[in-house]
Every structure is written in structure tokens, then in C-alpha cells.
Amino acid sequence: MGFLLDWLHFCCSSRRKIYYLPRRYKFMSRIDKQISRFRGWLPRKPMRLDKETLPDLEENDCYTAPFSQQRIHHFIIHNKDTFFNNATRSRIVHHILQRIKYEEGKNKIGLNRLLTNGSYEAAFPLHEGSYRSKNSIRTHGAENHRHLLYECWASWGVWYKYQPLDLIRRYFGEKIGLYFAWLGWYTGMLFPAAFIGLFVFLYGVTTLDHCQVSKEVCQATDIIMCPVCDKYCPFMRLSDSCVYAKVTHLFDNGATVFFAVFMAVWATVFLEFWKRRRAVIAYDWDLIDWEEEEEEIRPQFEAKYSKKERMNPISGKPEPYQAFTDKCSRLVVSASGIFFMICVVIAAVFGIVIYRVVTVSTFAAFKWALIRNNSQVATTGTAVCINFCIIMLLNVLYEKVALLLTNLEQPRTESEWENSFTLKMFLFQFVNLNSSTFYIAFFLGRFTGHPGAYLRLINRWRLEECHPSGCLIDLCMQMGIIMVLKQTWNNFMELGYPLIQNWWTRRKVRQEQGTQRKTSFPQWERDYNLQPMNAYGLFDEYLEMILQFGFTTIFVAAFPLAPLLALLNNIIEIRLDAYKFVTQWRRPLASRAKDIGIWYGILEGIGILSVITNAFVIAITSDFIPRLVYAYKYGPCAGQGEAGQKCMVGYVNASLSVFLISDFENRSEPTSDGSEFSGTPLKYCRYRDYRDPPHAPVPYGYTLQFWHVLAARLAFIIVFEHLVFCIKHLISYLIPDLPKxxxxxxxxxxxxxxxxxxxxxxxxxxxxxxxxxxxxxxxxxxxx
Known part of the structure; x- marks a missing residue:
């Protein structure tokens, strides 16, 4: 231990800042009680952790300072063996092993090189013994910190309790501790969003019987709708869409706009209050004045540009450098690769579109009446499932491409490499996950033309139309299925896959020893048989939550239950991650960090994008604006300033246009003549649009109501965005980053x-x- 103290004194006395290590000054007992430490992880009942089972991790009447051998008499040292906690000791040892020379010669330095050339198979800190004990923690206490973490954090029985963040930080380091602090804060902030979203859904349920639009749809037995596909799709009564109209009202009702504004404000409040929470944690964990040391150059960069050197303005030593032209050319190639992969995503979405327009006719001609009568729902459901499979397959390809492009750029330091890789992977995954959702929200049914003049794909396939009750039901299905399937798959991969792998490893070890009985292995061998942490650290954990945050905010106006699903998933996610870190993974190297890094900027970008997308969803995808225009301009209450349900009488009929069946194109003409409805062939059918009747001076031209609705939609988008952005900036200004x-x-x-x-x-x-x-x-x- 004395060697480590002397080495640490050398590092901290040099101009290269290594680690600010928290230690106690002797004379701190004079300091008044008002600057005692925060203990933010100790919640109130019933979520409070059992205080008697937790060690006293902080001394309230002490403050901390960077350790120095010259001022060792100022520090409270009861025991040299426990003066530095386990996480700090592992950082010190790893720092030494990274820089020690193991053989005379250039570049014969460091543990990483020995791992790269195969001299060692693995290098990792050891867990502090077993996480299980035969004795109860209440009667005999915890055997070690790992056992304590399992009982008060990773066990499923404490799912409703707050996390012991100080203990997590002591065992795994500040970087992992900050991740779980952020995850816990995000989960806690989801409670009001989930409650309001559930309230919007329940408001739709309670007002369903009073909704004039759904009533008119259910009673419209005399309105015959035009076929939604060529040839095989039959005519259908509008009343057949009664169930879908009621389901649409559950998500698209009078509270939807309020909820969209609330979620935009919620995203800002979440980020602003996280900055305050992070500041408290940074103060509590001695990270306020901590600065990362000057990063060393990546070995790959040094090997590539070792022949070109220039003086480092900070250290004053010569170092390899990358020429500006070389850097630009590599960035251009990397950007081209990103553009190509985005085109691959668009091609995949295009393939899904072709599948939808082709199979809707196939399902319409299906021999089973259940599928034949619900051809559009069957098409949407199968398309979403196929899209999910494509998403998961492309994710594997994206990781390899992002790794290749990042290495091609030759980043100078590890942090530059990590930031570049993170941006690429997030962009790929975000586009891959949301591209089909954007198509359904903003393009499905918007450019189909009208009966007799349909727009076609490659002059062959007729573009898909929305359901007679609207396109919002398709968007809800897309979000619900993708969100549930992805979260289920992620949870399985996080817990199920490591469990299977570890079981298989233990089985092979027992077979090699020729015995089936439990053998007592040393701790290093038990840890070696566990799964190593992901090669990219916490990247997968952050990426999963950031993508979920995007789903929760970007299209939340179309799916108010998204925050509730996210909340339920995160309550499980915290315990899954805790169980994985404590029991299934090798102990990761503890590292320090002041915040969540580049992910905060990504969260801010998603918050801005969510305002724009929700404005377009309300204005374009939902029927909120057409209903509002009808109530104030064309309904029975026009000019009276009212917009109740009585003002919506006749809305369904006003929102449908008339088409003369004899004007159908030959390839669009249905095989049925509609005589099954009235006993005689139909002469007219209806479709969703604002167009003049066939005998008007300009047949099938846009009506005045269409232009009023279009103007109202554009006005709503502008007003909504400016209002919400003003509220967001006002909240950002009013909430200081540091609590007073x-x-x-x-x-x-x-x-x-x-x-x-x-x-x-x-x-x-x-x-x-x-x-x-x-x-x-x-x-x-x-x-x-």
C-alpha cells in the first residue's frame, strides 16, 4: 500500500492530472452542519432501503480534497488497507499496468498490447466474493459489498425501492453509477408522463359513448365506401369500420393536443432537472472540480501516423498528427458510407411499402372470411412484424459498418473514437427504427390520388390508402408492436443470453473435470467463467434507453400509452441491469465521469424533433384539425363560437366525397358490382377526401373546405411549434442548472x-x- 501512496503522490504532483481521489481532512469537525453531505439515495418510506443493512458510506462532518503525499497528515486514515476504496484501487493498478514497460523496445508498453497480441486472454477486476449467502443479511449482515448490492439492489424483491447509488459508485465506479442515477431519474420522471397518458386514454374510453363521429360511423349503414385496392377488394359499408373508429377515438380525442404540449414541456423539464440532479451527484461524489487527464493517443493512430510529428501545444512534446487533407478525405468517405446505409434503410422501407400494396389485394382475395374482411389490418400487422425482423437484422450489419467507418476515420483519442462511433450507431439505429413509422405517419394515404385517377408505384401498384376510419390506427399499431417486441427482445438479450452462456460455460468446465458435483473454484476462475462486459462499455444500455426516449416523445401524440409502456419496461430494466452487473458479468473496470457525455446532446436533439413531429401528427395524421374546421365553419354551430359534440353532427358525411363507379379505370374496377347491398348494382361510392362530385363543372376538383383545412393545418403547425418552443426556452431559462x-x-x-x-x-x-x-x-x- 505504501508503494501505491508514493506512486499516487508522484502522479498528483506532476502536471498531468490523473484522478481526484476523495479523502477526509482531520479538522473538518469544526465545519458547521449546514454543509453536511447530501444523501440523495435514502428515500422516504415505503421505498426507503433498510438503513441498518447499509454501511455508513459518507462522513457527514467531513469534506474531501485531492490526495497528496505531502499533505498526508491532513487526511483521516484509520486503515491504510481501506483508505482507498476497491474501485479506486483497481483504477490505480490498471493505470500502472497500462503504462509499465514489459520489454525493452519501442511500443513494448502496457497491458492492452499484451491482450492484443494474445499473451493474456483477459484482464478484469475481481468481484468481492460470492453474491449469495446461506445466512440472512438482516441477522448476520452482508459478507461483502457484492452480496450487499445483490440483496438491496439486484434482487427482484426490492424492485420498488430506490437504488443505493453511493454503494454502486463505490463498487463499480462513477461512470456506471451515473448511468444508473440517470436511468433511475428517467424512470421516476416517467411517472407523471405515464399518468397523464393513461388519463388521456381513459378520457377517450369515458367519452366514447358521447363521440358524435364514432356514432355516425357506426350508424352509417347506407354509406358504401369505394374499394381500397384493385380488383379483389370489395365495396364495404362505412359501419363496418365501427370498431376501428372507436379505437381511434381512444387515442385521438380532445385531450391529445394537451398531451402533446405536456410531453414537449416534460422533455425539457426532464433534461433541466437532470442537470440539477447531476450537479448534486457530482458534488456528492467529488466530481465538481475533477478534470479528465490529458488523453493518450490511440495506438492505431500512433502506428498510422508515426512518421509525421508535431509539437503538442499542451505537453510540449512531439506527437504524431493527421494532415488536414487526409482527415477531410477520410471524413468524406465515412459520410458517404453513412449516406449509403441510410439509403439501404430507405430501400428496406420501400420494400415494406411494396409488400403492403401487393398483399392487401392478396388478403382481400383470401378464402378465410376473417382475413378477407380485415385485409388492411392483416396487411399492417404482418408488415410491422416483417419490418421488426428487418430492423433486427440490419442492426447487426450497422454495427459492423459503423465500426469500420469509425476506424477508417482514425480518431486521435479514445473519447473521439467513442463519440464518433456513438453518433454513427445512434443515427443508423434511429433511422432504422423510425423510418417506417415516419412513412405511416406522414406519407401513408397522402399521395394516393382519387378513384379513377390513382397514383401508382412503378405505374403498376396502386398506393395504399388509409383505413376508412383514418391512418392513426395504423400508426398506433406500428408503435405498439415495435415498442413491445423490441423491449421484449432487448430484455431477453440482456438477461436470457448471459444466463444461457454462463450455464453452458459452467457445464463445459464440469465436463472437462469429469465430475457433475459443484467444485469450489478460486474467485478469479469463477469471474473468468462469467460474461465480459460489452466491448463498447455502457453504449448498448444508453442506446436502448435513448431510442426508447425517442419512441416516448416523438410520436406520443398518436400513442399516449407509450410513456406507460416505457415506465413498466424501465422498472424491470433497472433490476435486469443490476442483476446482470452483479451476477452475470465480470466486474468492469471502475472509471470516473462527470456526466452522461454525448448522450445529453442527443436527448436535447430528440426533444426538439419531438415538438416538430407531434405538431405534424396532430395536424396531418389525426382528424383534429378537420373536425375543428367543420365545427367552427361548416357544422350546425358555425359562427356561434362553439365546438361541442352537437356541433359535429354531419361531420362524417361532409368529410366523404362521391365517386361515379362507371369512372373506374379498367385495372381498378372491382369484380363485384355491389348488388349485395341493395339488390341492384351500385352507381356511386364514397371515399375520404374533399373533392367536388362527378357532375360538377370541374369533376373531382378540390372543394373550398379542403383549402380551409389545409390552411388550418399549416397555421396549427406554426402556432404549436412556436408556442411550445417558447415554453421550452422559458423553462430552460427559469430553471437554474445548480440548486441554490x-x-x-x-x-x-x-x-x-x-x-x-x-x-x-x-x-x-x-x-x-x-x-x-x-x-x-x-x-x-x-x-x-
Missing amino acids: DLRDRMRREKYLIQEMMYEAELERLQKERKERKKNGKAHHNEWP
């Missing part, structure tokens, strides 16, 4: 540090003066 009590506490601590340092130095000088004076007298008495 924390700011005062930090200023108070700085003042007291200066005062105590002065008193300590004065005390030391007075003591040295007394010793010199005493030694001088002793020397004078000895003089003959």
Missing part, C-alpha cells in the same frame, strides 16, 4: 477550505518554530 442551496454550499465550502488551510499551515509553522526554539535551548545547555 448547492451553490451556497459550494461557496461556503471553498471559503472554509481557504480558512482551514491557512489555520493548518499557521499551526504547522508555529509547531516548527517551537521545535526549533526547543532544539536551540537544548543545544545551548550542552555547550561547555
Whole structure:
């Protein structure tokens, strides 16, 4: 331990900042109680953790400072073996092993090189013993910190309790501790969003019987709708869409606009209050004044550009550098690769579109009446499932392409490499996951033309139309199926896959030893048989949650239950990740971090995008604007300033146009003549649009109501976006990044540090003066 203290003194006294290690000053008992430490992880009942089972992780009447061997007398050291916690000790050892020279010669330095050339198979910190115990933690206490984490954090029985963040940070380090702090904060903030979303859904349920639009759809037995596909799709009564009209009302009702505004504001409040929470955690974990050390150059970069060197302006030493032209050319190639992969995504979406337009006719001619009568729903459901499979397959390809493009760019440091890889993977995954959703929300049924003049794909396939009750039901199905399937798959891969792998590894070890009984292995071998942490650290965990955040906010106006599904998933996710880190993974190397890094900027970008998309969903995808225009302009209450359900009488009839069946194209003409409805062949059918009748001066031209609806939609988008953005900026301005009590506490601590340092130095000088004076007298008495 003494060697480590001397080595740490050398590192901290040099100009290269290594780690700010939290230690206690002796004289801190004089500091008043008002600057005592936060204990944010100790919640109120009933979610509070059992206090008697947790160790006292912090001393309230102490403050911390960077460790220095010269000021070792200022630190409270009860035991040199426990002075540095386990996570800090592993960082120190790893720092030494990364820089020690194992063989004379250039580049014969560091543990990473030995791992790369196969000298070692793995290198990892050891867990602190087993996570299980035969004795109860309440009666005998925890055997080690791993056992304590399992009982109070990773066990399924404590799913409703807050996380012991200080203990997580002590065991796994600040970077992993910050991830779980952010995940817990995000999950807690989902409670109000899930409650309001559930309220919007229940409001739709309670007002369903009073909805005039769904009533008219269910009672419209005399309105015959035109076929939704060529040849095989039959004519259908509008009343056949009664169930879909009622389901649409559950998500598209009067509270939808309010919920969209609320979620846009919620995203801003979530991010602003996370900054405050992060500041409290950073203060509590001694990260406020901590700065990362000057990063070393990646070995790949050094090997590539070792022949070109220039002076580092910070260290003053020569180092390899990348020419500007070389960097630009590599970035251009990388950007071209990104563009190509986005085109692959668009091609996949195009393939799904072709599948939808082809199979809707196939399902319409199906021999089973259940599928034949619900051909559009069957088409949408199967298309979503196929799209999900394509998403999962392309994700595997995207990871390899993103890795190739990032290495092609030759980033200088590990943080630059991580940021570049993160942006590529997020962009790929986001486009891959949401491209089909964007198609359904903003393109499905928008450019189909009208009966007799349909727009066609490659002049062959007629573009798919929306259901007679609207396109929102397709968007709800898309979001619900993708969200449930993806979260289920992710949870299986996070827990099920490591469990299977570890079971198989243990089975092979027992077979190799020729025995089926449980053998006692040393701790290093038990940990070696566990699964290593992902090669990209916490990237997969953050990416999963960020994509979920996008689903929760971007199209939330079309699916108010998304926050509730996210909340239920995250309650399970926290325990899954905890169980995985404590029991199924090797212990990762502890590392420090001040925040969640580049992910915060991505969250802000998603928050801005969500405002735009929700404005377009309400204005274009839902029927909110057409209903509003009808109520105030064309309905029975026109000019009276009312918009109740009585003002919606006749809306369904006003939103449908008339088509003369004899005007059908030959390839669009249905095989049935519609005589099954009235006993005689039909002469007219209806379709969703605002167009003039066939005998008007301009047949099938747009009506005045169409232009009023279009103008109202554009006006709503502009007003909604500007209003919400103003509210977001106002909230960002009004909520300070640092809580006032924390700011005062930090200023108070700085003042007291200066005062105590002065008193300590004065005390030391007075003591040295007394010793010199005493030694001088002793020397004078000895003089003959």
C-alpha cells in the first residue's frame, strides 16, 4: 500500500492530472452542519432501503480534497488497507499496468498490447466474493459489498425501492453509477408522463359513448365506401369500420393536443432537472472540480501516423498528427458510407411499402372470411412484424459498418473514437427504427390520388390508402408492436443470453473435470467463467434507453400509452441491469465521469424533433384539425363560437366525397358490382377526401373546405411549434442548472477550505518554530 501512496503522490504532483481521489481532512469537525453531505439515495418510506443493512458510506462532518503525499497528515486514515476504496484501487493498478514497460523496445508498453497480441486472454477486476449467502443479511449482515448490492439492489424483491447509488459508485465506479442515477431519474420522471397518458386514454374510453363521429360511423349503414385496392377488394359499408373508429377515438380525442404540449414541456423539464440532479451527484461524489487527464493517443493512430510529428501545444512534446487533407478525405468517405446505409434503410422501407400494396389485394382475395374482411389490418400487422425482423437484422450489419467507418476515420483519442462511433450507431439505429413509422405517419394515404385517377408505384401498384376510419390506427399499431417486441427482445438479450452462456460455460468446465458435483473454484476462475462486459462499455444500455426516449416523445401524440409502456419496461430494466452487473458479468473496470457525455446532446436533439413531429401528427395524421374546421365553419354551430359534440353532427358525411363507379379505370374496377347491398348494382361510392362530385363543372376538383383545412393545418403547425418552443426556452431559462442551496454550499465550502488551510499551515509553522526554539535551548545547555 505504501508503494501505491508514493506512486499516487508522484502522479498528483506532476502536471498531468490523473484522478481526484476523495479523502477526509482531520479538522473538518469544526465545519458547521449546514454543509453536511447530501444523501440523495435514502428515500422516504415505503421505498426507503433498510438503513441498518447499509454501511455508513459518507462522513457527514467531513469534506474531501485531492490526495497528496505531502499533505498526508491532513487526511483521516484509520486503515491504510481501506483508505482507498476497491474501485479506486483497481483504477490505480490498471493505470500502472497500462503504462509499465514489459520489454525493452519501442511500443513494448502496457497491458492492452499484451491482450492484443494474445499473451493474456483477459484482464478484469475481481468481484468481492460470492453474491449469495446461506445466512440472512438482516441477522448476520452482508459478507461483502457484492452480496450487499445483490440483496438491496439486484434482487427482484426490492424492485420498488430506490437504488443505493453511493454503494454502486463505490463498487463499480462513477461512470456506471451515473448511468444508473440517470436511468433511475428517467424512470421516476416517467411517472407523471405515464399518468397523464393513461388519463388521456381513459378520457377517450369515458367519452366514447358521447363521440358524435364514432356514432355516425357506426350508424352509417347506407354509406358504401369505394374499394381500397384493385380488383379483389370489395365495396364495404362505412359501419363496418365501427370498431376501428372507436379505437381511434381512444387515442385521438380532445385531450391529445394537451398531451402533446405536456410531453414537449416534460422533455425539457426532464433534461433541466437532470442537470440539477447531476450537479448534486457530482458534488456528492467529488466530481465538481475533477478534470479528465490529458488523453493518450490511440495506438492505431500512433502506428498510422508515426512518421509525421508535431509539437503538442499542451505537453510540449512531439506527437504524431493527421494532415488536414487526409482527415477531410477520410471524413468524406465515412459520410458517404453513412449516406449509403441510410439509403439501404430507405430501400428496406420501400420494400415494406411494396409488400403492403401487393398483399392487401392478396388478403382481400383470401378464402378465410376473417382475413378477407380485415385485409388492411392483416396487411399492417404482418408488415410491422416483417419490418421488426428487418430492423433486427440490419442492426447487426450497422454495427459492423459503423465500426469500420469509425476506424477508417482514425480518431486521435479514445473519447473521439467513442463519440464518433456513438453518433454513427445512434443515427443508423434511429433511422432504422423510425423510418417506417415516419412513412405511416406522414406519407401513408397522402399521395394516393382519387378513384379513377390513382397514383401508382412503378405505374403498376396502386398506393395504399388509409383505413376508412383514418391512418392513426395504423400508426398506433406500428408503435405498439415495435415498442413491445423490441423491449421484449432487448430484455431477453440482456438477461436470457448471459444466463444461457454462463450455464453452458459452467457445464463445459464440469465436463472437462469429469465430475457433475459443484467444485469450489478460486474467485478469479469463477469471474473468468462469467460474461465480459460489452466491448463498447455502457453504449448498448444508453442506446436502448435513448431510442426508447425517442419512441416516448416523438410520436406520443398518436400513442399516449407509450410513456406507460416505457415506465413498466424501465422498472424491470433497472433490476435486469443490476442483476446482470452483479451476477452475470465480470466486474468492469471502475472509471470516473462527470456526466452522461454525448448522450445529453442527443436527448436535447430528440426533444426538439419531438415538438416538430407531434405538431405534424396532430395536424396531418389525426382528424383534429378537420373536425375543428367543420365545427367552427361548416357544422350546425358555425359562427356561434362553439365546438361541442352537437356541433359535429354531419361531420362524417361532409368529410366523404362521391365517386361515379362507371369512372373506374379498367385495372381498378372491382369484380363485384355491389348488388349485395341493395339488390341492384351500385352507381356511386364514397371515399375520404374533399373533392367536388362527378357532375360538377370541374369533376373531382378540390372543394373550398379542403383549402380551409389545409390552411388550418399549416397555421396549427406554426402556432404549436412556436408556442411550445417558447415554453421550452422559458423553462430552460427559469430553471437554474445548480440548486441554490448547492451553490451556497459550494461557496461556503471553498471559503472554509481557504480558512482551514491557512489555520493548518499557521499551526504547522508555529509547531516548527517551537521545535526549533526547543532544539536551540537544548543545544545551548550542552555547550561547555
